[in-house]
Amino acid sequence: MTTTRKHTALPKARTLIEALPWLTRHHGKTVVIKFGGNAMIDEELKRAFAQDVVFLRHAGLRPVVVHGGGPQISAQLDLLGLESEFKGGLRVTTPEAMNVVRMVLAGQVQRELVGLLNEHGPLAVGMTGEDAQLMTATKHFAEVDGERVDIGRVGEITAIDPGAVEALLDDGRIPVISSIARSSDDGDDFGVFNVNADTAAAALAAALGAETLMVLTDVEGLYEDWPNSDEVISRLTAAELEKLLPDLASGMVPKMRGCLHAVRNGVHTARVIDGRVQHSILLEIFTDEGIGTMVVPDADTETTEGTA
Numbered sequence: 001m002t003t004t005r006k007h008t009a010l011p012k013a014r015t016l017i018e019a020l021p022w023l024t025r026h027h028g029k030t031v032v033i034k035f036g037g038n039a040m041i042d043e044e045l046k047r048a049f050a051q052d053v054v055f056l057r058h059a060g061l062r063p064v065v066v067h068g069g070g071p072q073i074s075a076q077l078d079l080l081g082l083e084s085e086f087k088g089g090l091r092v093t094t095p096e097a098m099n100v101v102r103m104v105l106a107g108q109v110q111r112e113l114v115g116l117l118n119e120h121g122p123l124a125v126g127m128t129g130e131d132a133q134l135m136t137a138t139k140h141f142a143e144v145d146g147e148r149v150d151i152g153r154v155g156e157i158t159a160i161d162p163g164a165v166e167a168l169l170d171d172g173r174i175p176v177i178s179s180i181a182r183s184s185d186d187g188d189d190f191g192v193f194n195v196n197a198d199t200a201a202a203a204l205a206a207a208l209g210a211e212t213l214m215v216l217t218d219v220e221g222l223y224e225d226w227p228n229s230d231e232v233i234s235r236l237t238a239a240e241l242e243k244l245l246p247d248l249a250s251g252m253v254p255k256m257r258g259c260l261h262a263v264r265n266g267v268h269t270a271r272v273i274d275g276r277v278q279h280s281i282l283l284e285i286f287t288d289e290g291i292g293t294m295v296v297p298d299a300d301t302e303t304t305e306g307t308a
């Protein structure tokens, strides 16, 4: 009996001890986690995601969740017979579609994540960028083939007031944020804009002075030559990423632009990781087995430390 216990105890203890340097390093640090709509389709993954975020909170980190919901919005628009089109990676958002975006993000996706997190205690509080003027935006025009294109109620963030998020974090809560911003224009009767969730997460990470921005998606990371090869770039500097940006396609554009914005504005690392791998957040933060793509500021080029 004692021998059996020794055999099972040691590997478990080793795993816990392996986490010790990472626990020390990340204690008290803010981590902004973007949970993409595509990684959100599987029920088990959603539960594992919630467990990971609660684990981070109990391990002494300050996690903030910014969620997407692109596929869920498209499904609802489809159900209502409304057209769903993307230009330059952003959804063309009519006022009618904006109401659906708001309903799905704040009323459905955010509620579900808050519910899953709160199965572990009174932790998660949902809000959108409208609440306490967290995110303010002005109309954004897409650029398609060098042309400026009107894509409706899509916003470009002009200001972030992170006060309410900081207050929640100081109170030990986990803020769960939908990427909808208030309009900066007093004459704008409609009042709200649809913001890409990667962009919102990156802007918030910078405004909070977060240590890490972690973007969970449905691929392993940034592929070097997508879709021709599955070679993932494991680490790159801001300058290296900047060079790659013009050649990137669709969904990766707002993610990588967001990562660049984050590391150029005080965030220490921005990572794109595979949300299809259960507990990928824990692996990334607490083990040597960092996965996915990590973007670091230019000054860090000489750093030799591991991936977490």
Ligand SMILES: Nc1ncnc2c1ncn2[C@@H]1O[C@H](COP(=O)(O)OP(=O)(O)O)[C@@H](O)[C@H]1O
Pocket (backbone or CB within 6 Å): 035, 036, 037, 038, 039, 068, 070, 216, 217, 218, 219, 221, 222, 223, 224, 225, 226, 248, 249, 250, 251, 252
């Ligand atoms: N260089 C690249 N590396 C990886 N994925 C890429 C690349 N270029 C484009 N993609 C596409 O971007 C998608 C991820 O973006 P998106 O669909 O918006 O996900 P999410 O819902 O997680 O925000 C991938 O599934 C892939 O199809």
Ligand SMILES: CC(=O)N[C@@H](CCC(=O)OP(=O)(O)O)C(=O)O
Pocket (backbone or CB within 6 Å): 035, 036, 037, 038, 067, 068, 069, 070, 071, 073, 089, 090, 091, 101, 154, 155, 179, 194, 195, 196, 197, 198
């Ligand atoms: C302007 C714009 O495109 N907004 C996005 C907001 C949701 C989002 O970004 O969701 P994912 O992270 O799952 O892609 C949209 O309407 O789909």
